[in-house]
Amino acid sequence: MKFYFAPMEGITLYPLRNVHRELFGEGIERYYTPFLTASQNYHFKNREKRDVLPEKNVGFDNYSEQIVPQIMAGEAEPFLWAAAQMKKMGYNEVNINLGCPAPTVVNRHKGAGMLEDPERLEKFLDGIFEEIRRNSEVVVTERHGDRAKVSLRSNDSALKMAEAFDKSQGTLYPAISLKTRLGMSDPQEADRLMEIYAKYPLKELIIHARVREDYYKGRARTEDFIRAVKVYRECGGKADICYNGDINSPGDYSALPELCGGGDNYDAMNMRHNIEAFTQNDSDIKPFISAVMIGRGLLADPALVRRLRGGEALRAEELRLYLERLYEEYEKFIPEDRNIIFKMLEHWAFLQVHFEGCERALKAIRKSRSKGEYRAAVNNIFANCEYITDSSC
Numbered sequence: 001m002k003f004y005f006a007p008m009e010g011i012t013l014y015p016l017r018n019v020h021r022e023l024f025g026e027g028i029e030r031y032y033t034p035f036l037t038a039s040q041n042y043h044f045k046n047r048e049k050r051d052v053l054p055e056k057n058v059g060f061d062n063y064s065e066q067i068v069p070q071i072m073a074g075e076a077e078p079f080l081w082a083a084a085q086m087k088k089m090g091y092n093e094v095n096i097n098l099g100c101p102a103p104t105v106v107n108r109h110k111g112a113g114m115l116e117d118p119e120r121l122e123k124f125l126d127g128i129f130e131e132i133r134r135n136s137e138v139v140v141t142e143r144h145g146d147r148a149k150v151s152l153r154s155n156d157s158a159l160k161m162a163e164a165f166d167k168s169q170g171t172l173y174p175a176i177s178l179k180t181r182l183g184m185s186d187p188q189e190a191d192r193l194m195e196i197y198a199k200y201p202l203k204e205l206i207i208h209a210r211v212r213e214d215y216y217k218g219r220a221r222t223e224d225f226i227r228a229v230k231v232y233r234e235c236g237g238k239a240d241i242c243y244n245g246d247i248n249s250p251g252d253y254s255a256l257p258e259l260c261g262g263g264d265n266y267d268a269m270n271m272r273h274n275i276e277a278f279t280q281n282d283s284d285i286k287p288f289i290s291a292v293m294i295g296r297g298l299l300a301d302p303a304l305v306r307r308l309r310g311g312e313a314l315r316a317e318e319l320r321l322y323l324e325r326l327y328e329e330y331e332k333f334i335p336e337d338r339n340i341i342f343k344m345l346e347h348w349a350f351l352q353v354h355f356e357g358c359e360r361a362l363k364a365i366r367k368s369r370s371k372g373e374y375r376a377a378v379n380n381i382f383a384n385c386e387y388i389t390d391s392s393c
């Protein structure tokens with residue numbers, strides 16, 4: 001099983017990614033960036049662009065594979081522009097955001113808003129994959145600065161050569177994966193969505209087992225997830241499947257075999273579903289799910305993946321170091337102490353589960369105005385509140 005760190009707007013930015021990777025990264029295959037908006041004016045916001053600059057992602061020895069930028073777009077063309085920019089920066093994959101539930105996003109038919117209108121979604125994906133298909137016929141044989149000599153893989157024709165020449169000024173595209181919910185309000189909507197997704201050569205299909213109207217509340221809809229994956233396979237979908245939603249403890253993780261069907265049809269040792277239900281020949285055999293993406297669980301317990309892989313639970317001194325390293329990294333680009341403390345409070349909102357009765361002490365963090373006050377408040381928590389090793393039970 002592969003593990004991914006989920007994208008979380010404003011939180012899983014490069015300081016967190018670098019620090020997490022440094023201290024707890026073993027066993028985490030990929031880190032997804034919060035979404036970058038591919039705007040109609042073909043321009044990224046400075047802070048979004050900074051987050052994906054290779055020189056900021058210093059904790060990664062192979063960022064091209066280990067980090068996946070996520071793109072939010074409402075039209076194919078800006079998406080393709082953004083994807084090409086990411087490829088130029090060295091990324092091998094980008095992920096399409098089809099899950100953000102925020103009203104400002106949904107009202108613009110982006111994020112989960114795309115799920116409302118399957119025809120529009122299909123047009124969006126057609127636009128993306130048709131361009132990628134055409135581009136894949138172009139082979140860049142030589143490059144001289146911005147110019148490139150090109151040839152075609154097949155079907156040389158004047159038109160294609162002309163297109164190829166145009167393309168030579170641009171860049172080839174990275175692989176495309178997609179992160180979706182099960183629908184807007186009714187998980188039955190997933191049937192149509194899966195039928196659409198099955199048409200395209202996605203690198204991976206990540207399914208957050210909720211509908212938009214759930215936002216992040218309630219239990220993940222695991223039954224509906226299973227059904228959606230079956231529909232996807234029945235429609236001929238070949239992409240690897242990644243499960244996302246509410247994996248916060250080893251208990252949640254060990255319930256996954258159950259989640260993936262259980263019973264006679266299921267081989268729990270290798271997470272492989274009896275594939276006869278889905279495909280005709282052995283070479284098509286795919287595990288039911290091949291990856292699990294975790295968001296809030298990793299914010300609350302940065303060592304969660306280590307625990308899921310049989311390792312030890314988070315120790316107090318590790319948590320302390322993690323907090324110190326995060327502060328140091330935020331300090332490098334946030335000038336005022338107060339704003340760094342706000343950033344740290346976003347982490348404390350998840351991490352407080354490790355301390356018994358720490359409400360008053362946390363209040364002191366919230367009230368702190370300077371680095372000194374913040375540190376005193378944190379020292380107080382570690383000295384006087386009971387540390388809970390296994391906060392997830």
Ligand SMILES: Cc1cc2nc3c(=O)[nH]c(=O)nc-3n(C[C@H](O)[C@H](O)[C@H](O)COP(=O)(O)O)c2cc1C
Pocket residue numbers: 006007008009011033034035070097098099100179208216244245246247293294295296297
């Ligand atoms: C504060 C917050 C920000 C999020 N930002 C993004 C985002 O930028 N892109 C995205 O695809 N999902 C985003 N998500 C959703 C998470 O990636 C994930 O799908 C969700 O939290 C469910 O997984 P979990 O139960 O493991 O947390 C966000 C979730 C939260 C709570």
